[in-house]
Amino acid sequence: MYGLMGKIRAQDGQRESLLAHLLEAARLLNDLETCYLYVVSRATDDPEGIWVTEVWRSQADHQASLTHEAIRSLIAVARPLIAGMSDRTEFAPAGGKGLPADR
Amino acid sequence: MYGLMGKIRAQDGQRESLLAHLLEAARLLNDLETCYLYVVSRATDDPEGIWVTEVWRSQADHQASLTHEAIRSLIAVARPLIAGMSDRTEFAPAGGKGLPADR
Numbered sequence: 313m314y315g316l317m318g319k320i321r322a323q324d325g326q327r328e329s330l331l332a333h334l335l336e337a338a339r340l341l342n343d344l345e346t347c348y349l350y351v352v353s354r355a356t357d358d359p360e361g362i363w364v365t366e367v368w369r370s371q372a373d374h375q376a377s378l379t380h381e382a383i384r385s386l387i388a389v390a391r392p393l394i395a396g397m398s399d400r401t402e403f404a405p406a407g408g409k410g411l412p413a414d415r
Numbered sequence: 416m417y418g419l420m421g422k423i424r425a426q427d428g429q430r431e432s433l434l435a436h437l438l439e440a441a442r443l444l445n446d447l448e449t450c451y452l453y454v455v456s457r458a459t460d461d462p463e464g465i466w467v468t469e470v471w472r473s474q475a476d477h478q479a480s481l482t483h484e485a486i487r488s489l490i491a492v493a494r495p496l497i498a499g500m501s502d503r504t505e506f507a508p509a510g511g512k513g514l515p516a517d518r
Contacts, residue, residue: 315456317420317468331509338511349454349513351470353418353506363506365420365468367454367513401502403456403466406434408441410452410470410513 313348313411314371318400322360326393331362333390340382346373348412360395367405416451416514417474421503425463429496434465436493443485449476451515463498470508 322330334352341347348367355361368374377383405411425433437455444450451470458464471477480486508514 315454315466315468335510341512347512349452349511351418351452351508351511351514353508356505356507363418363504365418399504401466402459404459405454405456407438408452408454409444409450411454 313405314368314374315403315405316364316366316368316374316400317403318364319355319358319398320362320364321358321395321398322362322393323395324360327354327360327362330390330393333386333393334362334364337383337386337390340380340386341377344377344380346370347377349410367411416508417471417477418506418508419467419469419471419477419503420506421467422458422461422501423465423467424461424498424501425465425496426498427463430457430463430465433493433496436489436496437465437467440486440489440493443483443489444480447480447483449473450480452513470514 331352338350338352341350346369348369349365351365353363355363434455441453441455444453449472451472452468454468456466458466
């Protein structure tokens with residue numbers, strides 16, 4: 313499994329709009345069985361910050377998702393709302409509650 | 416919802432033992448319906464690093480879990496294997512794939 317967490321900072325006043333786009337992305341991913349987890353969160357210490365936490369079957373599956381047409385369209389629409397990205401952390405999930413192996 | 420991510424560093428050579436204890440904790444949490452997510456991951460850039468990613472119904476539910484006897488016992492057993500903790504990030508999950516509202 314491949315895990316990824318990162319912070320996206322919205323342009324001033326745009327966090328809720330950006331959040332809506334990311335939740336729409338999560339709905340698209342519901343149909344993609346290689347995506348195990350895609351959680352969209354408000355940062356508690358930054359009024360424009362959003363954390364995205366992802367777990368995929370593999371890093372290659374994550375890469376492949378970025379080429380899907382519906383996801384590319386969504387990225388294109390959301391991009392103008394983004395001021396910056398930071399704090400990217402990759403990790404290798406071993407298991408736990410909420411992943412397919414434990415369901 | 417309440418989210419939490421943090422890094423636990425194992426004593427030298429103890430990552431796999433510590434990981435096993437944390438996966439045991441995740442199994443205990445399977446029965447706790449206030450815990451939505453508890454993912455245990457190996458750090459990819461630190462041979463002793465473990466990331467734990469948690470989502471709970473509320474911060475109070477997370478706090479309450481730390482008083483459960485089985486979890487306290489597990490923490491007591493795991494503590495000698497821990498060299499340090501860092502990179503604690505709290506966040507407020509809004510939704511996404513893999514959380515109860517979307518199942």
